[in-house]
Amino acid sequence: MEIPQQHIQSDEQLLQSLQQDSRQAFNELYFRHWENLYRAAYTVLRDEDSSKDIVQEVFFSIWKKRHTQQIRQLSAYLFQAVKFQVARQLRHGKLLDIHVEQLGHLHTMNTTEESLHASELDALLETTLGKLPERCRDVFYLSRFEQLSNKEIAQRLNLSTRTVEWHISNALKHLRHSIENTFLLLILLMLH
Known part of the structure; x- marks a missing residue:
């Protein structure tokens, strides 16, 4: 049948x-x-x-x-919406961890503001990734944007899995540092 x-x-x-x-x-x-x-x-x-x-x-x-x-x-x-929500959650978490009592309540953004912030985050991501060594940037791109496993990346780029892990860790460290600096500046601007 x-x-x-x-x-x-x-x-x-x-x-x-x-x-x-x-x-x-x-x-x-x-x-x-x-x-x-x-x-x-x-x-x-x-x-x-x-x-x-x-x-x-x-x-x-x-x-x-x-x-x-x-x-x-x-x-x-x-994927853009998820990326925005993830960034928003990370940003919200950072703000709460640093100065909860000083920030008061956070206002919800309208769609235009959300689009602006999303494009600013995209620009920050692009700038930060652009500063990474080429191999590190390639590994990060394959991992986060093409959703390949570390093993698949290692095979594609002829690297060891440990090297792939190191490159991803290095890229994330640079991104965290860049994002933290941006949010600290934002907090200082909000407090004055």
């Missing part, structure tokens, strides 16, 4: 159905993209609950804005 194959819809088709309140389309999009988005968040945060929360927030936002939001390339949009 031959099992009939289900018609697999593209993300674009599912987004159109989602705009017409299709929970089935939403579920399909969620299960199609959840794991990769979770891995992307977890790679940076190293915290299961926070990573799951971020992915759920992103999908909740898509459901909430389903009638008004126009998304051209869903996968890129989702």
Whole structure:
């Protein structure tokens, strides 16, 4: 007996159905993209609950804005949204750790401000990665943006796994330092 194959819809088709309140389309999009988005968040945060929360927030936002939001390339949009939420959580955590009592409550940003901050973070990331040695930058890019395992990177670049781990650690150290300096400057500006 031959099992009939289900018609697999593209993300674009599912987004159109989602705009017409299709929970089935939403579920399909969620299960199609959840794991990769979770891995992307977890790679940076190293915290299961926070990573799951971020992915759920992103999908909740898509459901909430389903009638008004126009998304051209869903996968890129989702990864950008997760990246923004991860950066926001890291930034929020840093601010709380440094000067909780002095900062008061944080105001929620509107979409224009969020886009501006996301592009500023992208520029910071690009600048910081641009300062890394080429091999270190390549390893970091393959790890974080192409989601390759350390073993896959080692095979592709003909390196040992330990060398790959060292390059990733080095890149993260530079990023942390760059981000900390930026947020300290932001805090000083906010306090004056």
